[in-house]
Amino acid sequence: MTKLTFDPAGVARRQLQVILALDCSGSMRGDRIASLNYALRTALPELRHVAADNPEIDVRVRVLRFGSTATWHIADPVPVEDLKWTDVVAEGETHMGDALRLIGGVLTSEAMPGRQLPPVIVLASDGYPTDDIDGGLKAFFEAEHAASAIRLGIAIGSDVDEEILVRFIDHPSMKPLKATNAADLVHHIKWATTAPVKAVSSPTNAPDPLVPLAREADLAPTANSEIIW
Amino acid sequence: MSGSEAGLLRPGQGFATTSGRQGRVGALLGAGGQGEVYSVGLDGQTFALKWYHPHYAELDTTLRSRLDRAVRRGAPTEDFLWPLDLVDIPGSRSFGYVMLLRTDDYVSIRDLIAPPPKRLELSLARRATICQQLARSFLQLHANGFCYQDVNFGNIFLDPKRGRVLICDNDNVNIDGAEASIYGTRKFMAPEVVRRETLPNSRTDLFSMSVLFFYTLFGWHPLDGRREAETKLMNAAAEMRLYGEQPLFLFDPHDDANGPVPGLHDALVARWNSLPTRLRTLFERAFGQGLSDPAARVLETEWRGALRIVEEASFACPECGFEHVAEPNPAGPPGVHERCLACTEPLATPAFLQVRDRLLAMTVGATMDGEVLERTLSGVAAGRVEAHPQHPDRIGLRNLTGDAWRAILADGASYTVPPGQVVRVLPGATIDFGRNQGRISQRLAAGEGT
Numbered sequence: 001m002t003k004l005t006f007d008p009a010g011v012a013r014r015q016l017q018v019i020l021a022l023d024c025s026g027s028m029r030g031d032r033i034a035s036l037n038y039a040l041r042t043a044l045p046e047l048r049h050v051a052a053d054n055p056e057i058d059v060r061v062r063v064l065r066f067g068s069t070a071t072w073h074i075a076d077p078v079p080v081e082d083l084k085w086t087d088v089v090a091e092g093e094t095h096m097g098d099a100l101r102l103i104g105g106v107l108t109s110e111a112m113p114g115r116q117l118p119p120v121i122v123l124a125s126d127g128y129p130t131d132d133i134d135g136g137l138k139a140f141f142e143a144e145h146a147a148s149a150i151r152l153g154i155a156i157g158s159d160v161d162e163e164i165l166v167r168f169i170d171h172p173s174m175k176p177l178k179a180t181n182a183a184d185l186v187h188h189i190k191w192a193t194t195a196p197v198k199a200v201s202s203p204t205n206a207p208d209p210l211v212p213l214a215r216e217a218d219l220a221p222t223a224n225s226e227i228i229w
Numbered sequence: 230m231s232g233s234e235a236g237l238l239r240p241g242q243g244f245a246t247t248s249g250r251q252g253r254v255g256a257l258l259g260a261g262g263q264g265e266v267y268s269v270g271l272d273g274q275t276f277a278l279k280w281y282h283p284h285y286a287e288l289d290t291t292l293r294s295r296l297d298r299a300v301r302r303g304a305p306t307e308d309f310l311w312p313l314d315l316v317d318i319p320g321s322r323s324f325g326y327v328m329l330l331r332t333d334d335y336v337s338i339r340d341l342i343a344p345p346p347k348r349l350e351l352s353l354a355r356r357a358t359i360c361q362q363l364a365r366s367f368l369q370l371h372a373n374g375f376c377y378q379d380v381n382f383g384n385i386f387l388d389p390k391r392g393r394v395l396i397c398d399n400d401n402v403n404i405d406g407a408e409a410s411i412y413g414t415r416k417f418m419a420p421e422v423v424r425r426e427t428l429p430n431s432r433t434d435l436f437s438m439s440v441l442f443f444y445t446l447f448g449w450h451p452l453d454g455r456r457e458a459e460t461k462l463m464n465a466a467a468e469m470r471l472y473g474e475q476p477l478f479l480f481d482p483h484d485d486a487n488g489p490v491p492g493l494h495d496a497l498v499a500r501w502n503s504l505p506t507r508l509r510t511l512f513e514r515a516f517g518q519g520l521s522d523p524a525a526r527v528l529e530t531e532w533r534g535a536l537r538i539v540e541e542a543s544f545a546c547p548e549c550g551f552e553h554v555a556e557p558n559p560a561g562p563p564g565v566h567e568r569c570l571a572c573t574e575p576l577a578t579p580a581f582l583q584v585r586d587r588l589l590a591m592t593v594g595a596t597m598d599g600e601v602l603e604r605t606l607s608g609v610a611a612g613r614v615e616a617h618p619q620h621p622d623r624i625g626l627r628n629l630t631g632d633a634w635r636a637i638l639a640d641g642a643s644y645t646v647p648p649g650q651v652v653r654v655l656p657g658a659t660i661d662f663g664r665n666q667g668r669i670s671q672r673l674a675a676g677e678g679t
Contacts, residue, residue, distance in 0.1 A: 011449065011493060013344070014463060053383075055343035109461050116462050148464035201339075202262060203379050203401075203414050208465065215284075216262055 013058040016117040016200065017077050018047070018193055019106070021099050023125035023156065024065040028090040032126060032156060035182040037087040039189035044085055050194045051080045054201050057117060062106070066099035068092030077112075096129035096164065097136025107143035118148040120196040123168055124189070126156035137167055150210060152192045152217075154179055173214040191217065236265045237280055237323070244278075246271070246314040246327060247300075254278065263400075264325070271327060278316060279400070280325035287322075289410050295403050296326050305369035308362060310397045326400070335386040335395055342382075342448045349389060353446070353503075353552040357539035359387060360442045360532065362394040367438055368529035371431050376405040378429040380437035381414035382444060405431045413437065416450055416472060420520055423473030432523035439515035439527055446539075447500055451516045454479035454487035454494065478516035480509070499570040503553045505542070508535040541595075542581065542588040548574040555581055557588035562670045580624065580654045584667040591624055591654045591669070602662045604630065611662075615651055625651035626660070635661040 022036060051059040060077035064070060065088045073088055103121060106112065112119065129136075140146055153165035153176040165176040177192065179185035195213055204212060236257040244252050255268035255275070264281035286292060296312050304311035312326040338359065340349035351359075363385065370377060378401040386395040401411050409428035412418060419436035421427045443451040450457075452472055460467045477487035479494070480501050489498050501509065511527050518525035542555040542563070551571030555578065556564030563583065569576045580591040587601045597612035604611065611630050617623035627650070628634050634646040639657030646652040652660065656671040 011496070052343070052347065053337070053339065055339055055347070112462075115458065115460065118462065118464050145462055148462055198261075201381070201383055201414060203381075203411050212262065 014115040017119040024067045025094040033090040039186040043190040070098035093130040095131040097131040097133040100136035100140035104140040104143035107145040120150045122192045124154040128161040277330045283322040308366040339382045353543045357536045364529040376431040381417040435526040505538045544590045580671040627651045
């Protein structure tokens, strides 16, 4: 009896892809990789929650791991509500250049079909790249949507090539987030994945979406610290 | 939003409000960019405390004076979750304010556009009622010389059971014309604010309110048409173009460059065509002239009559459930589509009661506001549409007034309708309510003769 001429559920939502690039080199072995896996497990429910608060956008997640090679851990952009975390394993070198090249390969209209919001790319590393990082950065920034992307960097531990993270972020007010302990790492992973999604529907003071994010990122450690009390 | 994390305040910590009341911090309820919200005990009652991040309190230099003024002036209507008292804690670099606690009965009206199963399903009439309540509240706010500055989906909550609206996040409210503390929220800002030519004021509030109304009725943004659909990546430049520099209404009557895309926006087109001309005309002005001329924006009072038609004259297609709104016509039968805009079947309609310029769909459960009869204040029901207890296909109008009505049927027979009694709704009949008369009409479904 019913022959609807359209989908009453309305129009498809605009997609927001969150791409996580995780350093899984040998130096991450042990408690660090365990912390990283734990951080991601705790960030996911939070991300689901934030996504549900922003019903206009369809949040998708892709995950890439890099060690002696860079490979997709979760290759297809998975709707955040369907995502189940399987642990990443640490081994080998730090092929961050390969990782950036691989990400660059999906920052195209073909790999990101339909209506998209600027993707969010979170790069987390605990060391110095061992491959051709300059070539990797170049290939990354040549990608169609690289410049529009929200790029966040997390430095795990104290022996990190921060300069590379700064070059990846490439924004005057956004600095790498420093995680010197497990609690910071959990906090930063959670913040870096959820804050940009929240920002889509948050009040703003600045035309550049990264400026308020940078301000929030700056504060994150203070808000957590014991200093206020 | 997890309640287990360590926050800026410690549970159990004591505090005093500016007015001298003693309170104690409870659980952390939520956190955002500006600060955190706690449950607090105050004089034996539970309230909410918003506590600012020290950096935010420092950054927003007029925050304290705004809140102080808001507390002194009091809420414009009870629909505002208004600051009640300020809170300082010795040794802290920040401050906060106390407000009523929003109970779990309230859901964000963002849920109107959430994907199922979370989606809040509300009838068109209920959506129009929400808009009416918001218009009333914003009118009071503006009439008091305030502006809200950040009207958007995230600040409006709804108790679907009681139909009550709650306007939250009132800490940006400021004297209209004073320097604003915030630009607004993406896609709700007026074009001149998107272009950063002005800070929010009462005229930009009116624009944001129109966007909110369009969203509430359509579940969609009024400026998202062909151009948005063709924008593959919505970066800052694209947003500036679509919502700031070249905004164009999805249903602009003179320019279809940003019009609906067949196959993509069909549901929106059907919804648009289902609405009464008076409401569409207001949207055309709000998102036509109103895009560039703040003085042309639709005032709260103007929405009222147009939204009332949706509240009173909407009905669902019995075949597919898609809602339509009949067009009032004091001189003749109401205007209704021949076929359903969604399933294209011949559209069967309920009977309608036309009283002066008001058109009421006689669907079971509908109430007739006392204002229709010019007897009582708005908000008091003068009649209610009911089905006969033994013959559910017979629809009647119960007299909820204290005076008898007189019903004159098409054949001239006349009946008295005492208070509390029900008169059957029959096309062609007239009901004399005393001060004015109502006429019942019904468009016969196609194929049922003339």
